[in-house]
Amino acid sequence: MKMALRACLRTKPGLTALLSQLSCSGHAAARRAPALVAQRSSSSTSQKIKVDFDQSSGVAVMHMQSPPVNSLSLEFLTDVCIALEKLEMDKSCRGLVVTSSQPKVFSAGLDILDMYGKSPEHCAEFWKAVQEMWLKFYGSNMITIAAVNGSSPAGGCLLSMTCDYRIMADNPRYSIGLNETKLGIVAPFWFKDTMVNTVGHRATEMALQLGLLYSPAEALKIGLVDQLVHEDQVLTTATETMTKWLAIPDHARQLTKSMMRKPTIDKLAANREADVNNFVKFITKDSIQKSLGMYLEMLKRRKA
Amino acid sequence: MKMALRACLRTKPGLTALLSQLSCSGHAAARRAPALVAQRSSSSTSQKIKVDFDQSSGVAVMHMQSPPVNSLSLEFLTDVCIALEKLEMDKSCRGLVVTSSQPKVFSAGLDILDMYGKSPEHCAEFWKAVQEMWLKFYGSNMITIAAVNGSSPAGGCLLSMTCDYRIMADNPRYSIGLNETKLGIVAPFWFKDTMVNTVGHRATEMALQLGLLYSPAEALKIGLVDQLVHEDQVLTTATETMTKWLAIPDHARQLTKSMMRKPTIDKLAANREADVNNFVKFITKDSIQKSLGMYLEMLKRRKA
Amino acid sequence: MKMALRACLRTKPGLTALLSQLSCSGHAAARRAPALVAQRSSSSTSQKIKVDFDQSSGVAVMHMQSPPVNSLSLEFLTDVCIALEKLEMDKSCRGLVVTSSQPKVFSAGLDILDMYGKSPEHCAEFWKAVQEMWLKFYGSNMITIAAVNGSSPAGGCLLSMTCDYRIMADNPRYSIGLNETKLGIVAPFWFKDTMVNTVGHRATEMALQLGLLYSPAEALKIGLVDQLVHEDQVLTTATETMTKWLAIPDHARQLTKSMMRKPTIDKLAANREADVNNFVKFITKDSIQKSLGMYLEMLKRRKA
Numbered sequence: 064m065k066m067a068l069r070a071c072l073r074t075k076p077g078l079t080a081l082l083s084q085l086s087c088s089g090h091a092a093a094r095r096a097p098a099l100v101a102q103r104s105s106s107s108t109s110q111k112i113k114v115d116f117d118q119s120s121g122v123a124v125m126h127m128q129s130p131p132v133n134s135l136s137l138e139f140l141t142d143v144c145i146a147l148e149k150l151e152m153d154k155s156c157r158g159l160v161v162t163s164s165q166p167k168v169f170s171a172g173l174d175i176l177d178m179y180g181k182s183p184e185h186c187a188e189f190w191k192a193v194q195e196m197w198l199k200f201y202g203s204n205m206i207t208i209a210a211v212n213g214s215s216p217a218g219g220c221l222l223s224m225t226c227d228y229r230i231m232a233d234n235p236r237y238s239i240g241l242n243e244t245k246l247g248i249v250a251p252f253w254f255k256d257t258m259v260n261t262v263g264h265r266a267t268e269m270a271l272q273l274g275l276l277y278s279p280a281e282a283l284k285i286g287l288v289d290q291l292v293h294e295d296q297v298l299t300t301a302t303e304t305m306t307k308w309l310a311i312p313d314h315a316r317q318l319t320k321s322m323m324r325k326p327t328i329d330k331l332a333a334n335r336e337a338d339v340n341n342f343v344k345f346i347t348k349d350s351i352q353k354s355l356g357m358y359l360e361m362l363k364r365r366k367a
Numbered sequence: 368m369k370m371a372l373r374a375c376l377r378t379k380p381g382l383t384a385l386l387s388q389l390s391c392s393g394h395a396a397a398r399r400a401p402a403l404v405a406q407r408s409s410s411s412t413s414q415k416i417k418v419d420f421d422q423s424s425g426v427a428v429m430h431m432q433s434p435p436v437n438s439l440s441l442e443f444l445t446d447v448c449i450a451l452e453k454l455e456m457d458k459s460c461r462g463l464v465v466t467s468s469q470p471k472v473f474s475a476g477l478d479i480l481d482m483y484g485k486s487p488e489h490c491a492e493f494w495k496a497v498q499e500m501w502l503k504f505y506g507s508n509m510i511t512i513a514a515v516n517g518s519s520p521a522g523g524c525l526l527s528m529t530c531d532y533r534i535m536a537d538n539p540r541y542s543i544g545l546n547e548t549k550l551g552i553v554a555p556f557w558f559k560d561t562m563v564n565t566v567g568h569r570a571t572e573m574a575l576q577l578g579l580l581y582s583p584a585e586a587l588k589i590g591l592v593d594q595l596v597h598e599d600q601v602l603t604t605a606t607e608t609m610t611k612w613l614a615i616p617d618h619a620r621q622l623t624k625s626m627m628r629k630p631t632i633d634k635l636a637a638n639r640e641a642d643v644n645n646f647v648k649f650i651t652k653d654s655i656q657k658s659l660g661m662y663l664e665m666l667k668r669r670k671a
Numbered sequence: 672m673k674m675a676l677r678a679c680l681r682t683k684p685g686l687t688a689l690l691s692q693l694s695c696s697g698h699a700a701a702r703r704a705p706a707l708v709a710q711r712s713s714s715s716t717s718q719k720i721k722v723d724f725d726q727s728s729g730v731a732v733m734h735m736q737s738p739p740v741n742s743l744s745l746e747f748l749t750d751v752c753i754a755l756e757k758l759e760m761d762k763s764c765r766g767l768v769v770t771s772s773q774p775k776v777f778s779a780g781l782d783i784l785d786m787y788g789k790s791p792e793h794c795a796e797f798w799k800a801v802q803e804m805w806l807k808f809y810g811s812n813m814i815t816i817a818a819v820n821g822s823s824p825a826g827g828c829l830l831s832m833t834c835d836y837r838i839m840a841d842n843p844r845y846s847i848g849l850n851e852t853k854l855g856i857v858a859p860f861w862f863k864d865t866m867v868n869t870v871g872h873r874a875t876e877m878a879l880q881l882g883l884l885y886s887p888a889e890a891l892k893i894g895l896v897d898q899l900v901h902e903d904q905v906l907t908t909a910t911e912t913m914t915k916w917l918a919i920p921d922h923a924r925q926l927t928k929s930m931m932r933k934p935t936i937d938k939l940a941a942n943r944e945a946d947v948n949n950f951v952k953f954i955t956k957d958s959i960q961k962s963l964g965m966y967l968e969m970l971k972r973r974k975a
Contacts, residue, residue, distance in 0.1 A: 227880065247616040249623055260872045264564045265590055268627045272531065272620050273612065286873055308881065312855040316880050319857055323876045354616075548923040559930055568868045569894055572931045576835065576924050577916065658920075 109142040113164065114150070121157040122305050123150050124298070128164035132171035135218045137185075139174070140192040147199050158309060159203070160301045161226065162210035167237070169209075172217030179355045183343045190342045193218070194335055197253060200225035202328050204317050206308040210301040211288065215239040216276055223288075224257045227308070227320070230300050231279045233291040238276035240287070245274035247354045249345070251338060253331040260327060262286045413446040417468065418454070425461040426609050427454050428602070432468035436475035439522045441489075443478070444496040451503050462613060463507070464605045465530065466514035471541070473513075476521030483659045487647050494646045497522070498639055501557060504529035506632050508621050510612040514605040515592065519543040520580055527592075528561045531612070531624070534604050535583045537595040542580035544591070549578035551658045553649070555642060557635040564631060566590045717750040721772065722758070729765040730913050731758050732906070736772035740779035743826045745793075747782070748800040755807050766917060767811070768909045769834060770818035775845070777817075780825030787963045791951050798950040801826070802943055805861060808833035810936050812925045814916040818909040819896065823847040824884055831896075832865045835916070835928070838908050839887045841899040846884035848895070853882035855962050857953070859946060861939040868935060870894045 111129035116122075125146060127133040135143075150156045163169045177189040200207060200222065209223035211231040220239050223229050231239065241258060243250045250258075250271055258267040266285045269275065282288045292300045308316075331338065345351060415433040420426075429450060431437040439447075454460045467473045481493040504511060504526065513527035515535040524543050527533050535543065545562060547554045554562075554575055562571040570589045573579065586592045596604045612620075635642065649655060719737040724730075733754060735741040743751075758764045771777045785797040808815060808830065817831035819839040828847050831837050839847065849866060851858045858866075858879055866875045874893045877883065890896045900908045916924075939946065953959060 228877075244615050244619040244623055247619045249619050249626070252626060255626055260876070262873070263567055263871055264627070265566070268564070268624075269532075269593075271623045271627065273615060274619075289877075311852050311881060315852040315855045315857050315882075319852055319879045320876075322857070322860060322863055323872070323879065548919050548927055551920040551923045553923050553926045553930070556930060567871055568931070569870070572868070572928075573836075573897075575927045575931065577919060578923075 109146070111139055112142045112146045114146050116150070116153075116156060118155060120305075121155055121309065122160065122302070123156050123158070124160045124162065124302075125150075126162055126164045127170060130165060132168045133163055133165055133219070134171050134174035134176075135193065135196070135222070136174035137177050137189045137192050140189075140196050144192070144195050144199055147203070151199070151203060151205065156205060157313060158206040158208070158305045160208045160210050160298070160305065161222070162298055162301070163212055165213065168213040168219075169211045169215040169239075170219030170222055171214070172219045172221075175355055175359065178346050179352065179359060183347055186343045186346055187339050190339050191335070194253075194331060194338065197221065197225060197257070198328060198331065201257065201324055202321075204313075204320075206305060206316070208301045208305055208308075210297045211237075211239065212294065212297040213237055216242050220287075221254055221257060224261050228290075228304060229288040230290045230292060230297055230304065231282060231288040232294040232297050233279050234294050235278050235280070237279055239279070239282050240274070240276040241271055242274035242276050244272065246358065247351065251342065253327070253338070256327045256330065260324075413450070415443055416446045416450045418450050420454070420457075420460060422459060424609075425459055425613065426464065426606070427460050427462070428464045428466065428606075429454075430466055430468045431474060434469060436472045437467055437469055437523070438475050438478035438480075439497065439500070439526070440478035441481050441493045441496050444493075444500050448496070448499050448503055451507070455503070455507060455509065460509060461617060462510040462512070462609045464512050464514050464602070464609065465526070466602055466605070467517055469517065472517040472523075473515045473519040473543075474523030474526055475518070476523045476525075479659055479663065482650050483656065483663060487651055490647045490650055491643050494643050495639070498557075498635060498642065501525065501529060501561075502632060502635065505561065505628055506625075508617075508624075510609060510620070512605045512609055512612075514601045515541075515543065516598065516601040517541055520546050524591075525558055525561060528565050532594075532608060533592040534594045534596060534601055534608065535586060535592040536598040536601050537583050538598050539582050539584070542582055543586050544578070544580040545575055546578035546580050548576065550662065551655065555646065557631070557642070560631045560634065564628075717754070719747050720750045720754045722754050724758070724761075724764060726763060728913075729763055729917065730768065730910070731764050731766070732768045732770065732910075733758075734770055734772045735778060738773060740776045741771055741773050741827070742779050742782035742784075743801065743804070743830070744782035745785050745797045745800050748797075748804050752800070752803050752807055755811070759807070759811060759813065764813060765921060766814040766816070766913045768816045768818050768906070768913065769830070770906055770909070771820055773821065776821040776827075777819045777823040777847075778827030778830055779822070780827045780829075783963055783967065786954050787960065787967060791955055794951045794954055795947050798947050799943070802861075802939060802946065805829065805833060805865070806936060806939065809865065809932055810929075812921075812928075814913060814924070816909045816913055816916075818905045819845075819847065820902065820905040821845055824850050828895075829862055829865060832869050836898075836912060837896040838898045838900060838905055838912065839890060839896040840902040840905050841887050842902050843886050843888070846886055847890050848882070848884040849879055850882035850884050852880065854966065855959065859950065861935070861946070864935045864938065868932075 111127070113126040113128055115124045115126070125143075127139075127143070129136075129139045133139070147159070150159055173193060178186060181189070203225075207226040207228075209226040209229045211223050211229055213232065214237045215223050215231075216238065217240075220241050223239065231237070241250050241254055243254075255267060255271060258270065262270070262285050266287075270277075270285075277285065277287055279288065279291050283291050290300065290304075415431070417430040417432055419428045419430070429447075431443075431447070433440075433443045437443070451463070454463055477497060482490060485493070507529075511530040511532075513530040513533045515527050515533055517536065518541045519527055519535075520542065521544075524545050527543065535541070545554050545558055547558075559571060559575060562574065566574070566589050570591075574581075574589075581589065581591055583592065583595050587595050594604065594608075719735070721734040721736055723732045723734070733751075735747075735751070737744075737747045741747070755767075758767060781801060786794060789797070811833075815834040815836075817834040817837045819831050819837055821840065822845045823831055823839075824846065825848075828849050831847070839845070849858050849862055851862075863875060863879060866878065870878070870893050874895075878885075878893075885893065885895055887896065887899050891899050898908065898912075
């Protein structure tokens with residue numbers, strides 16, 4: 064029940080198995096009570112996030128385990144941000160690997176249920192959480208490595224692009240990309256900026272206009288991911304890669320990372336409110352709501 | 368009698384056949400009366416532009432048929448802009464394929480006869496028309512695909528770069544590139560910006576400094592074109608590719624395209640007058656006029 | 672006794688032979704009296720720079736011959752800038768090839784001895800000279816080609832990136848890159864800008880965060896150099912390449928080069944003093960001085 068789905072349906076017949084699973088669980092998710100952020104545990108290990116922190120190496124692994132497909136709901140985003148913030152404040156934590164505990168998917172992206180039939184206030188809260196996630200990850204002082212062990216459309220792709228390095232499972236059934244246009248939605252400027260910083264202007268223009276989802280091999284070719292390994296090796300390769308990055312003095316690395324990313328981060332930081340207003344105004348339009356509704360209906364029918 | 372020609376002569380011996388044709392027709396063109404824009408028909412099908420619009424698919428094909436080499440004269444640019452504007456205002460037209468009816472050439476670029484021996488006022492009018500063409504194509508709401516079925520130097524390359532996708536004939540005798548420096552002329556900043564957006568900063572720096580014309584294979588390698596097909600397949604491939612683009616909801620695609628291109632468009636839009644003045648001041652210099660004149664003489668001698 | 676050295680030691684076992692030579696000569700350099708700029712000859716052929724200028728072709732070759740590894744000391748930078756300025760003012764000089772007379776190394780980068788144990792005033796002088804070198808080379812009106820006939824870490828890489836074209840010896844023992852972070856130092860924004868203009872944002876982000884040194888083959892792949900040839904052919908290939916560039920009218924090429932580079936140059940030109948202050952404040956920190964000191968000690972121990 065995720066943004067990327069229609070695109071998957073149309074262009075990736077190999078994902079049918081994944082789809083039936085998604086739509087099924089998506090239906091369950093639809094009946095879930097709205098997330099109440101105030102009740103969230105501030106523990107870094109919520110039900111939906113498991114963080115393994117190895118004090119000896121200084122490396123934490125964040126396992127996303129929000130069934131069925133690690134949708135970035137308001138609730139889940141809040142958990143993720145709290146977990147990240149705790150690690151960020153812990154001086155002994157120098158590196159973070161982000162990965163998924165869900166089969167076949169890294170993260171299916173922003174949760175449509177937080178955009179459909181919701182009040183403008185709810186939509187605004189949701190969007191602020193998306194911004195917060197991006198600001199925290201893209202600006203993290205830690206070394207961040209995405210262990211992309213499954214499909215990673217839309218917001219899932221964004222999350223992986225915030226990291227310093229991306230290792231993806233070399234399974235042609237998986238795909239990655241910002242496919243928002245296929246759903247009639249527009250990736251905001253900071254999604255675009257992040258992608259331009261990753262694959263350049265021209266590849267981004269094509270990718271965003273067409274809402275392209277790339278196979279792992281295609282993603283490697285355009286530089287959307289940095290390395291492909293066998294599915295079983297994604298996490299271990301991430302850990303090995305982290306060792307190389309840990310050899311660099313933290314202070315120099317952090318200043319360098321900030322120099323590269325600060326202009327992009329400052330652009331959103333200076334325009335958060337306007338960006339929230341844009342999103343709310345767009346997403347609450349009758350035409351957009353109707354198209355989201357039809358999309359959800361289609362998923363239910365497929366499930367039935 | 369086009370900018371690119373000297374470059375072709377020097378570096379592409381395979382183009383000799385094309386050359387004799389060019390210089391021959393160029394001579395004829397030299398005797399043509401100055402274009403009188405006021406007398407132009409506003410019909411979308413002028414003598415020099417043929418537009419086939421298929422209402423059922425929503426796709427128009429613009430055939431450039433200005434002998435001998437689709438030079439972008441003031442007259443022809445005006446025709447092209449009028450045709451584009453009509454399509455742009457027709458809500459049922461969603462996609463546009465631009466191609467050439469002339470053999471072996473897509474467009475040979477800006478017409479030197481509109482820059483040589485002309486009044487500053489004429490040069491200014493001409494340059495405004497070049498700006499207008501670029502602004503309209505680069506900012507078009509339609510899906511634009513260039514079916515580059517022949518050589519495409521200088522302004523011809525610029526026109527193809529304004530499109531959303533470029534398919535080129537895989538014939539090693541053809542070439543594409545911004546080769547202005549070879550003629551002693553400088554591509555203006557918005558030509559440069561368009562190329563940077565297409566192939567990146569470094570490739571643009573080399574291409575523009577050296578006035579490089581790329582073979583189709585080289586152009587594909589640096590990303591100056593997106594796809595090569597056999598000469599006979601350029602137009603049909605463009606139509607097939609259009610189908611993929613038409614599958615994307617227009618509104619989302621248009622907003623995305625605008626987000627990618629608006630900063631570049633705004634730069635020229637805010638500086639049109641200064642850019643015209645720069646051009647007129649440069650092109651009317653004695654030294655530049657002299658070099659254009661020698662170039663035209665050389666073409667006539669070759670013809671004789 | 673250069674920035675790049677620790678990195679070389681760690682990651683390039685093949686460079687051990689080079690290392691013993693470096694550390695040996697480095698030790699000698701340590702005993703060298705501080706450079707007195709006022710005593711420098713203003714001749715374009717100082718002891719450490721040999722300039723061969725061929726009036727007939729309009730091409731000069733600058734041989735860097737500052738043993739052992741062409742470290743960019745205050746003294747040497749001053750020589751280099753004086754030599755460049757003389758050529759720049761000579762209208763008959765249109766092209767410049769920069770190469771090394773030292774075996775196995777193009778330039779080992781900024782001289783640590785000008786940053787370690789020196790007064791803030793000396794550090795400021797030194798940094799101004801580094802800025803001056805970059806401003807003069809990156810903004811040169813001449814065609815500049817780097818004949819990279821050896822390793823080229825840190826400031827050596829920067830120098831080669833200021834040129835219009837880079838030809839490197841295809842010897843896997845050589846490496847090139849901005850490896851500052853490995854020493855705990857941060858490449859300033861204009862090093863970063865130069866690299867982004869050369870290899871794009873993403874490759875730069877990785878390269879600078881990890882302080883990567885690339886083999887010639889890797890450097891070619893990411894576009895950090897433009898061409899690889901056999902060690903014996905670097906200089907002759909540079910001369911042949913120059914001929915192609917000389918075919919372009921100077922005025923158009925210079926305006927084009929300026930259009931591409933002026934925004935990057937203006938950024939530093941507008942912030943030179945702040946950039947000097949940043950450098951001095953950073954380099955004179957106890958922690959940074961201590962780490963430079965330990966590094967120099969290590970080199971001495973290796974020598975002994």
